[in-house]
Amino acid sequence: MASVPNEIDNTWNRPGERAPLITGGHDFTSLTDVACGPAETYRPPRAWYIAFTISVVLLAILGASIGYLIINGVGVWGVNNPTGWGFAIINFVFWVGIGHAGTLISAILFLFRQKWRTSINRFAEAMTIFAVMCAGIFPGIHVGRIWVTYWMGPLPNQMAMWPNFRSPLLWDVFAVGTYATVSLLFWYVGMIPDLATFRDRSKNKIRRFIYGLFAMGWTGSSRHWHRFERAYLILAALATPLVLSVHSVVSFDFAVSQLPGWHTTIFPPYFVAGAIFGGFAMVVTLALPAREMFGLKNIITLRHLENCCKIILLTGTIVGYAYLMEFFISWYGGNQYESFIFRARALGPYAWAYWTMITCNVLAPQLFWFKWCRTNLWVMFIVVMMVNVGMWFERFVIVVTSLSQDFLPSSWHYYVPTAIDWLTLAGSFGLFFTMFLLFCRFLPMVAMAEVKTVMPHADAHAHVPASRSFDYNPDDFEPEQEQK
Amino acid sequence: MSGVKTDSPNATAGRLEGLLVEFDSPTALVAAAEQIRDAGYRRWDTHTPFPVHGIDEAMGIRPTRLPFIVFLLGFIGCIGGLVLQWWTNATGASDFPGLPTFLQGYNYLISGKPEFSLPANIPVIFETTVLLAAFAAVFGMLAMNNLPKHHTALFASERFRRVTTDRFFVYVDAADAKFDEGQTTSFLGGLGGSQPEAIHDIASSPSALPGGLKVSTLILISLLFIPPLVIARARVAKSNEPRIHIIQDMDNQERFKAQQAASAFFADGRASRPQPEGTVARGDLRFDTHYYEGKIGGEYATTYPEQVTINEQFIRRGQERFNVYCAPCHGLGGAGNGTVNATALRLETAGWIAPTSLHDQLARSRPLGHIYNSISNGIRSMPPYGDQISPTDRWAIVSYIRALQFSQQADLDDVPPEVRPELR
Numbered sequence: 001m002a003s004v005p006n007e008i009d010n011t012w013n014r015p016g017e018r019a020p021l022i023t024g025g026h027d028f029t030s031l032t033d034v035a036c037g038p039a040e041t042y043r044p045p046r047a048w049y050i051a052f053t054i055s056v057v058l059l060a061i062l063g064a065s066i067g068y069l070i071i072n073g074v075g076v077w078g079v080n081n082p083t084g085w086g087f088a089i090i091n092f093v094f095w096v097g098i099g100h101a102g103t104l105i106s107a108i109l110f111l112f113r114q115k116w117r118t119s120i121n122r123f124a125e126a127m128t129i130f131a132v133m134c135a136g137i138f139p140g141i142h143v144g145r146i147w148v149t150y151w152m153g154p155l156p157n158q159m160a161m162w163p164n165f166r167s168p169l170l171w172d173v174f175a176v177g178t179y180a181t182v183s184l185l186f187w188y189v190g191m192i193p194d195l196a197t198f199r200d201r202s203k204n205k206i207r208r209f210i211y212g213l214f215a216m217g218w219t220g221s222s223r224h225w226h227r228f229e230r231a232y233l234i235l236a237a238l239a240t241p242l243v244l245s246v247h248s249v250v251s252f253d254f255a256v257s258q259l260p261g262w263h264t265t266i267f268p269p270y271f272v273a274g275a276i277f278g279g280f281a282m283v284v285t286l287a288l289p290a291r292e293m294f295g296l297k298n299i300i301t302l303r304h305l306e307n308c309c310k311i312i313l314l315t316g317t318i319v320g321y322a323y324l325m326e327f328f329i330s331w332y333g334g335n336q337y338e339s340f341i342f343r344a345r346a347l348g349p350y351a352w353a354y355w356t357m358i359t360c361n362v363l364a365p366q367l368f369w370f371k372w373c374r375t376n377l378w379v380m381f382i383v384v385m386m387v388n389v390g391m392w393f394e395r396f397v398i399v400v401t402s403l404s405q406d407f408l409p410s411s412w413h414y415y416v417p418t419a420i421d422w423l424t425l426a427g428s429f430g431l432f433f434t435m436f437l438l439f440c441r442f443l444p445m446v447a448m449a450e451v452k453t454v455m456p457h458a459d460a461h462a463h464v465p466a467s468r469s470f471d472y473n474p475d476d477f478e479p480e481q482e483q484k
Numbered sequence: 485m486s487g488v489k490t491d492s493p494n495a496t497a498g499r500l501e502g503l504l505v506e507f508d509s510p511t512a513l514v515a516a517a518e519q520i521r522d523a524g525y526r527r528w529d530t531h532t533p534f535p536v537h538g539i540d541e542a543m544g545i546r547p548t549r550l551p552f553i554v555f556l557l558g559f560i561g562c563i564g565g566l567v568l569q570w571w572t573n574a575t576g577a578s579d580f581p582g583l584p585t586f587l588q589g590y591n592y593l594i595s596g597k598p599e600f601s602l603p604a605n606i607p608v609i610f611e612t613t614v615l616l617a618a619f620a621a622v623f624g625m626l627a628m629n630n631l632p633k634h635h636t637a638l639f640a641s642e643r644f645r646r647v648t649t650d651r652f653f654v655y656v657d658a659a660d661a662k663f664d665e666g667q668t669t670s671f672l673g674g675l676g677g678s679q680p681e682a683i684h685d686i687a688s689s690p691s692a693l694p695g696g697l698k699v700s701t702l703i704l705i706s707l708l709f710i711p712p713l714v715i716a717r718a719r720v721a722k723s724n725e726p727r728i729h730i731i732q733d734m735d736n737q738e739r740f741k742a743q744q745a746a747s748a749f750f751a752d753g754r755a756s757r758p759q760p761e762g763t764v765a766r767g768d769l770r771f772d773t774h775y776y777e778g779k780i781g782g783e784y785a786t787t788y789p790e791q792v793t794i795n796e797q798f799i800r801r802g803q804e805r806f807n808v809y810c811a812p813c814h815g816l817g818g819a820g821n822g823t824v825n826a827t828a829l830r831l832e833t834a835g836w837i838a839p840t841s842l843h844d845q846l847a848r849s850r851p852l853g854h855i856y857n858s859i860s861n862g863i864r865s866m867p868p869y870g871d872q873i874s875p876t877d878r879w880a881i882v883s884y885i886r887a888l889q890f891s892q893q894a895d896l897d898d899v900p901p902e903v904r905p906e907l908r
Contacts, residue, residue: 027650028533028649028650029649029650032533032649032650145731145733147730147731154568154572156586156587157586158585158586158719159585160577160585160586160588160589160590161590162572162573162589162590163572164573164592164594165568165569165572165573165604165605165608166573166594166597166601166604166605167594168607170608171607171608171611174607174608174611174612175607175611177611178611178612178614178615181615181618182614182615182618185618185619185622186618189622189625193533193534193648194648196648197533197648197649199648200644200645200646200647200648200649201645201648201649212634212635213634216626216631216632216633216634217631217632217633217634217635217636218631218648219531219636219638219644219647220531220532220533220647220648220653221529221530221531221629222529222530222531222532222535222536222539222540222543222545223529223543223545223629224629224631225532225534225535225536225539226535226540226545226548227548227550227625227628227629228535228625228629229535230547230548230550230551230625231550231621231622231624231625234550234551234554234617234621235618235621235622238614238617238618238621239618241610241614242614245607245610245611249607252607448533449533449534449535449648450534452533452534453534453535453537457509457510458510458534458536458537
């Protein structure tokens with residue numbers, strides 16, 4: 001990876017001049033070589049093997065703890081009465097939230113013509129798919145009898161029994177199901193041209209056949225590109241309200257119920273901002289090692305990371321505002337149950353969780369006001385790790401504080417998760433990282449076709465000297481195996 | 485090597501499919517595309533690694549109709565989501581008689597909410613709209629592009645493999661009305677790109693799908709239809725066999741059965757939980773000993789508790805209860821000559837102790853609370869009735885017994901004057 005120089009500063013802003021989105025003087029050919037590198041090298045870097053081994057072990061733990069759960073029932077978890085929603089719902093909301101950044105980058109930033117998105121949108125979308133997979137596991141397993149989870153869907157049956165469409169829990173089934181499907185389509189459609197690149201560059205027949213199968217015979221025809229771009233634009237327009245709706249609907253699970261601390265109208269926007277916040281933190285968490293490991297520093301540049309940090313700062317501040325507003329309303333609303341719950345959050349038995357959340361989510365991102373912090377990779381990494389932890393604790397605080405101290409003081413019960421709870425959570429990270437590492441190894445991690453459109457060479461009206469010969473030369477297709 | 489290549493190494497057989505020209509920049513491609521458009525060709529295309537800005541105008545591509553298809557499907561999704569929710573939650577079996585059960589709606593009432601309310605249905609309507617519209621966008625785009633297609637004639641060209649990396653191509657189909665091999669070749673050669681390459685149809689291209697794979701995939705797909713068909717048939721067919729339950733947890737549940745030695749659920753082996761120390765179950769708080777036990781300060785009460793009011797209706801209630809619970813032994817008149825006693829005497833039951841007459845001196849001298857206590861807890865061989873008769877009803881029986889006793893010991897003066905003539 002030594003061919004990539006250390007960080008190039010493209011974070012400057014000069015009037016009348018655009019900072020380059022791709023550094024290192026790449027043209028189409030060299031960019032393709034670099035972007036295809038991770039999937040075409042014979043051996044991935046040693047760090048990949050280490051990370052993959054750990055992830056697969058965690059994935060096995062997930063499988064084992066779910067198997068143990070199915071055999072023994074939800075009693076193996078720490079849920080109690082009154083805290084009936086424990087880790088399963090916390091983890092579900094946590095993972096669904098992370099999934100929001102991918103679609104935000106691919107859809108909303110696309111509609112806003114934010115060209116910097118092209119370098120990170122593919123793996124952010126992949127991250128979305130894998131996060132939604134992790135999220136989908138938890139509502140599935142927390143129902144107890146997981147073999148009848150299909151009852152959640154409106155399937156004709158001999159009992160004339162249908163789901164209750166007036167319940168937010170059912171809205172959730174539809175919202176998360178639609179979100180997973182549309183995200184998958186969005187991701188896959190965007191990947192077709194890059195899969196075709198993999199197909200055309202592949203050396204052996206099996207590789208060519210498999211990538212060819214998934215590339216669907218893409219030839220880069222301009223007539224195809226025309227419909228492709230239109231379809232992509234429409235998908236972006238559809239996914240934009242969708243991404244805002246999904247976490248709103250997730251927040252309805254709480255807000256529509258009449259429990260102090262949950263029954264508030266601020267929940268939908270507050271959840272959406274939190275989701276984008278947590279999602280971007282995860283994007284940076286993954287981008288920092290991935291660009292290092294696969295030599296993508298010129299494609300995912302410092303400017304991209306700095307932009308992500310700015311979004312983290314913005315959304316983190318919105319989340320902080322929401323925390324404050326909840327407290328204000330609990331006082332201003334004058335409802336004694338509401339004010340009790342919020343006092344208990346900050347000062348009660350779960351105060352340690354609450355102040356962890358405040359430190360990680362509200363205070364830590366404030367460092368990003370300083371440009372030095374936005375461009376220092378270690379500061380960035382520490383802050384986003386804190387945000388990952390903080391966003392998990394946000395869901396913990398919401399779910400557990402309101403439930404464990406319900407209306408009847410005699411039934412109050414301190415919630416203690418069991419070892420199986422923790423193992424399932426750790427295992428879900430195993431699933432996430434296993435999928436992500438496989439994705440890095442076998443699929444186009446950078447949206448090459450899209451990155452090429454934001455390079456200066458792509459402008460058909462600019463005068464780029466034609467210096468290359470027309471020969472087909474097999475040597476040009478040598479992937480950059482050893483860049484040392 | 486020279487820049488001219490008319491035959492690709494693989495292009496050894498087959499008819500001519502078209503001509504391929506390579507360009508090295510989008511600028512050159514757009515300029516060439518304008519010339520080909522103006523020359524009047526119709527069946528031709530350009531191939532690029534990314535969507536080139538301005539190529540649509542240069543080629544004369546008309547805007548796609550895809551958005552209309554997306555709108556149509558989105559509309560269907562919207563209406564479909566609405567109808568689904570109305571049908572399943574707001575109609576019932578009686579609204580559309582004659583439908584098979586699995587298609588009937590079920591209009592059940594939840595928390596007193598209306599069966600059909602648009603606001604509650606909006607989230608699902610939104611999701612179904614987006615879902616169908618997204619399907620239309622993706623599958624519509626693929627279908628209009630005539631994809632998926634594993635193989636095209638263009639893949640025979642080695643140089644075309646760079647179309648997805650960094651090169652730009654023009655391809656003119658031989659099926660075009662204006663196509664003429666010699667003329668078109670020279671025209672394309674003068675556009676500033678490479679020399680045109682002839683693309684031939686090759687049956688055995690390395691990128692084509694193997695024939696056996698197609699057949700086996702088709703067989704596999706048709707086999708996959710068998711399990712759903714079996715299930716679908718089972719849903720409509722009638723059978724005397726019980727339903728197949730793969731997971732038997734609802735059929736064979738772990739539980740404590742009568743006569744079982746110990747319950748497996750709790751360490752102490754008991755099936756029901758003892759009452760926690762210091763707690764009182766709902767309705768079990770019985771501080772008022774007068775009402776519940778018939779005692780005041782440990783002594784039998786001689787008055788009725790404040791919860792009951794003695795009137796004719798109350799005594800009639802006592803009579804009715806007495807005739808149900810007490811009369812079988814004590815007799816309707818309370819003389820101890822009920823039907824149970826008569827039967828026991830007739831059968832000469834060994835050890836039979838005759839019920840007490842409520843009219844003897846001892847019974848008459850008992851305080852009210854004593855009688856109440858006897859009903860509640862039993863006395864001598866009489867069993868307790870406290871579990872079967874509520875406290876108020878026990879007091880009603882006490883009041884009726886007092887009335888019975890009075891009826892057997894009354895003077896003429898106690899009888900109202902207008903009824904006296906009826907006595908004899």
